[in-house]
Amino acid sequence: MTMTENSRITTPFTATSTAAEVVDGIDLTGRRVVVTGGASGIGIETARALAGAGAEVTLAVRDLDAGERTANDIVATTGNKQILVAPLDLANQASVAAFTSAWDGPLHVLVNNAGVMASPEAHTPEGWELQFATNHLGHFALATGLHRALAAAGGARVVSVSSSAHLRSPIVFEDIHFRERAYEPWSAYGQSKTANVLFAVEATKRWESDGITVNALMPGGIRTNLQRHVSQEDLDRAVAAAGGASGITWKTPEQGAATSVLVATSPLLEGVGGRYFEDCEEAGPNRPGSRNGVAAYALDPEAAARLWQVSVETLTR
Numbered sequence: 001m002t003m004t005e006n007s008r009i010t011t012p013f014t015a016t017s018t019a020a021e022v023v024d025g026i027d028l029t030g031r032r033v034v035v036t037g038g039a040s041g042i043g044i045e046t047a048r049a050l051a052g053a054g055a056e057v058t059l060a061v062r063d064l065d066a067g068e069r070t071a072n073d074i075v076a077t078t079g080n081k082q083i084l085v086a087p088l089d090l091a092n093q094a095s096v097a098a099f100t101s102a103w104d105g106p107l108h109v110l111v112n113n114a115g116v117m118a119s120p121e122a123h124t125p126e127g128w129e130l131q132f133a134t135n136h137l138g139h140f141a142l143a144t145g146l147h148r149a150l151a152a153a154g155g156a157r158v159v160s161v162s163s164s165a166h167l168r169s170p171i172v173f174e175d176i177h178f179r180e181r182a183y184e185p186w187s188a189y190g191q192s193k194t195a196n197v198l199f200a201v202e203a204t205k206r207w208e209s210d211g212i213t214v215n216a217l218m219p220g221g222i223r224t225n226l227q228r229h230v231s232q233e234d235l236d237r238a239v240a241a242a243g244g245a246s247g248i249t250w251k252t253p254e255q256g257a258a259t260s261v262l263v264a265t266s267p268l269l270e271g272v273g274g275r276y277f278e279d280c281e282e283a284g285p286n287r288p289g290s291r292n293g294v295a296a297y298a299l300d301p302e303a304a305a306r307l308w309q310v311s312v313e314t315l316t317r
């Protein structure tokens with residue numbers, strides 16, 4: 001299903017709804033979930049809400065101590081003992097391959113949540129720009145590596161956590177890894193977050209017949225470790241650009257996790273894929289000058305198919 005064929009999806013939830021409210025009344029007993037970056041920020045609250053609904057949740061993390069602390073906390077707060085921790089470094093393809101080959105049995109929900117934002121210029125040993133490598137290529141390899149497990153679940157969902165920052169850049173296919181152009185941390189972040197949306201478009205097209213749907217989302221603005229590379233000056237500038245202190249409303253991590261959990265579980269999204277959500281409903285098209293909505297280039301099926309091809313070639317080179 002595409003946005004043009006169907007009306008925009010609305011729900012009873014809003015920007016201030018919490019993850020727990022969104023999943024209230026939904027029983028995930030017997031469902032298996034993976035949350036990448038599940039030991040920090042909105043990943044913790046995404047995992048907690050899904051665990052609270054009865055799912056087995058694997059926190060896929062690169063900091064195993066933080067993972068264990070989070071797992072213990074989720075067990076204590078939900079009473080659900082099926083919280084697992086597994087190592088995953090998305091910027092390291094050997095680590096992604098180890099995760100996917102160790103996975104056994106069906107996977108009902110994959111939440112591609114981990115991310116790095118506006119980091120200083122860095123490249124992986126393969127020469128891939130770090131934000132694209134982590135936010136897109138790592139998750140691309142993870143999801144494709146888990147494809148069989150997702151297909152085996154029957155009706156699996158993949159949640160691709162993007163950002164309104166996708167409005168900052170389309171995919172610059174001519175120079176994805178900033179080899180020719182000067183590095184700009186926000187363009188690199190924006191490009192990687194556009195990739196997260198395009199992945200939802202093409203993966204749904206390819207995998208719908210396996211019962212797998214993929215949607216992307218903007219969680220909102222939440223103060224987390226994500227801002228570690230952003231100076232106070234840059235944050236102030238972003239707030240000013242949004243219309244001053246009154247123009248930006250920070251969400252709590254519980255509110256920030258709500259749209260991920262909605263996309264992962266809501267019956268209103270049954271069979272729906274390739275779309276972009278924010279504030280617990282499907283976003284409309286971005287209007288110039290606005291920081292909401294989705295860019296046309298992020299839903300472009302041709303760009304989505306091209307990115308898929310480029311990603312496969314990059315990973316198999």
Ligand SMILES: NC(=O)c1ccc[n+]([C@@H]2O[C@H](COP(=O)([O-])OP(=O)(O)OC[C@H]3O[C@@H](n4cnc5c(N)ncnc54)[C@H](OP(=O)(O)O)[C@@H]3O)[C@@H](O)[C@H]2O)c1
Pocket residue numbers: 036037038039040041042043061062063088089090091092112113114115116117134161162163164218219220221222223224225226227
């Ligand atoms: N917070 C916001 O305002 C906001 C707005 C729009 C979109 N988002 C998106 O929401 C998602 C979650 O962000 P957050 O705010 O919760 O940030 P966060 O607290 O920094 O969490 C991000 C997680 O990603 C993990 N991560 C980073 N690089 C990784 C790698 N190479 N391999 C595995 N894990 C890695 C981090 O692990 P470590 O702890 O080990 O570094 C951390 O657990 C991100 O995709 C972000 O782009 C957030």
